[in-house]
Amino acid sequence: MALVADTETQAAGLTGRAAGGPSEAEPLLALRGITKRFRTKRQDTLALDDVTLEVRPREFICIVGPSGCGKSTLLNIAAGIDTEYDGEALFEGTPIRGMAQERAVVFQEPALFPWLNVRANVEFGLKLRGVPQEQRRDIVDRHLALVNLSRFDRAYIHELSGGMKQRVQLARGLAVEPHVLLMDEPFAALDAQTRDDLQLELQTVWTRIGTTVLFVTHNVREAVILGDRVVVMSPSPGRIKSIIDINLERPRTPDDHAVADLAAAVRYELQNTGVAPEPRYAI
Numbered sequence: 343m344a345l346v347a348d349t350e351t352q353a354a355g356l357t358g359r360a361a362g363g364p365s366e367a368e369p370l371l372a373l374r375g376i377t378k379r380f381r382t383k384r385q386d387t388l389a390l391d392d393v394t395l396e397v398r399p400r401e402f403i404c405i406v407g408p409s410g411c412g413k414s415t416l417l418n419i420a421a422g423i424d425t426e427y428d429g430e431a432l433f434e435g436t437p438i439r440g441m442a443q444e445r446a447v448v449f450q451e452p453a454l455f456p457w458l459n460v461r462a463n464v465e466f467g468l469k470l471r472g473v474p475q476e477q478r479r480d481i482v483d484r485h486l487a488l489v490n491l492s493r494f495d496r497a498y499i500h501e502l503s504g505g506m507k508q509r510v511q512l513a514r515g516l517a518v519e520p521h522v523l524l525m526d527e528p529f530a531a532l533d534a535q536t537r538d539d540l541q542l543e544l545q546t547v548w549t550r551i552g553t554t555v556l557f558v559t560h561n562v563r564e565a566v567i568l569g570d571r572v573v574v575m576s577p578s579p580g581r582i583k584s585i586i587d588i589n590l591e592r593p594r595t596p597d598d599h600a601v602a603d604l605a606a607a608v609r610y611e612l613q614n615t616g617v618a619p620e621p622r623y624a625i
């Protein structure tokens with residue numbers, strides 16, 4: 343996997359927003375008493391029922407739950423994509439009123455521009471922001487190196503594999519130095535090997551730049567590998583059932599016994615039936 347080694351200056355550039363950031367004590371993102379109802383002609387769905395979740399600065403939070411339990415709805419509210427709900431959604435103490443670059447979103451299907459090459463895709467948000475050309479080149483170089491794509495900077499999107507497209511999306515999201523990265527099942531469409539690679543890579547990136555991440559997945563093991571805390575949701579209506587702390591050293595891999603044990607505990611929470619599995623320390 344080996345990420346390209348960087349200089350101290352580059353590392354400083356990637357964490358440059360540390361000064362003046364939110365205080366460690368305050369939640370960066372506060373979703374409080376969120377209730378969301380979708381009304382269509384045929385259906386009235388209570389997608390979220392009184393959901394409260396506070397995300398601290400630099401935390402990696404994973405949300406798991408079965409399809410339809412409201413994971414994307416919650417993420418869309420945090421992103422400012424959905425602004426119609428009851429309750430309170432605050433980012434850095436201010437109500438979320440729409441999308442903003444400080445809250446970057448990475449989707450399952452890479453939302454990349456096919457007519458632009460990799461470099462131009464990553465550069466896009468910086469151009470919008472009016473970042474000068476020299477600086478843009480430097481920022482793009484650093485972020486392409488971060489996701490192991492330096493060699494592909496002139497490639498077009500259709501020339502890339504699924505995993506590479508997700509790397510471009512990640513680089514593009516991170517290039518604007520968001521205060522939080524919101525990821526909705528970003529690895530769900532990838533093959534198992536690529537998924538393992540990207541989980542490891544995301545851990546390395548996260549450890550290096552220390553950004554806050556809210557990551558939605560329906561893959562329990564992925565949640566345990568990546569998260570500081572795993573939020574377990576239950577469906578109909580969408581609620582938070584429990585929140586499980588994951589105090590394991592990083593990097594974590596799918597084969598770690600401790601990962602398997604905690605994944606079993608999370609699965610038990612999801613299923614809510616039978617007896618809790620015993621921890622397993624050997625194969």
Ligand SMILES: Nc1ncnc2c1ncn2[C@@H]1O[C@H](COP(=O)(O)OP(=O)(O)O)[C@@H](O)[C@H]1O
Nearest residue numbers: 380382387389408409410411412413414415416
């Ligand atoms: N735009 C929409 N219109 C009507 N119902 C919706 C809409 N978006 C989501 N829902 C419903 O809200 C519930 C939660 O959806 P979603 O947040 O997408 O779940 P998840 O991401 O956990 O699979 C589901 O029952 C879904 O059918």
Ligand SMILES: [Mg+2]
Nearest residue numbers: 413414415526
């Ligand atoms: Mg979803």
